[in-house]
Amino acid sequence: MKLLFKQRLFSWFDSYDIYDEAGNTVYVVKGQLSWGHKLVIYDAYGNEVGMVVQKVLTFLPKFEIYKNGSYIGCLSKEFSFLTPHYNIDYNGWHIDGTIMEWDYSILDQSGYLIARVNKELFHMTDTYVIDVQNPGNALDALMFVLAIDAEKCSRN
Template sequence: MFETKLLFKQRLFSWFDSYDIYDETEQTVYVVKGQLAWGHCLKIFSVYGEEVGTVKEKVLTLLPKFEVYEKERYIGCIQKELTFLKPKYDIDFNGWHIEGGYMEWDYTIVGPGGQRIAAISKELFHMTDTYVMDIVNPEDALYVLMFVLAIDAEKCSRN
């Protein structure tokens, strides 16, 4: 069912948020670098060094909110919803939403018709945060990555 698998590994010694994104053959697909900014700002680069996306935290909002950009073009946002039991997120992009247990980092991104876009799970017992993203359509890989980065940044801000 899944056509693309990406592995998201945080670098062990990094001043700003920094991640390497690999495919199932352990080839680097994207490099994510945190930028000095008020709030989280993560730049996503191709293996050729081309900037392909940005995840930028909006500051001075009641609840955490992140805007996502493909290159320079705004494409949507993700915002934490007010809940008391487990975190929930509202995605403003292609009718997507998130289902699952976010505290355990096992969740699913679902499309407007209920179709699965991606399944995300956190691997335990690693020195740094490591996530597996199983993505149905390879063309959605960058978008899924951006929303996973936003959720990870929001969780880091809470902890």
């Protein structure tokens, strides 16, 4: 299953539209006013299904992930010199990226590919393609990609 993640061009807070391969809106992400990033994910019917909340006052960036109102895990950036690495306190997952920070792989503890994330270039806003192996992991993978994008935004 592929998801197309597009940031909206004109919005006061971070806002994203998430489409499936047929171009249908699957999720809508809206940023909320808070200290640090707070992104709320809604399904196509307007129901809140997830949230990404940045923890402030930490040495390295850290984001808590909530699904249907329940805490499911945390994404934290690991110190590395060349390529970005993120540890996920969720099912033993971790994320490895390339030196340019455009492509990422979400892997489980045994190295099995959960999702591949590619940033599309030459767009006015951040645009990613998330290729998820199991559609049941799509929302979880999306929330971790949102956290990575928020972390990159905080750095810049």
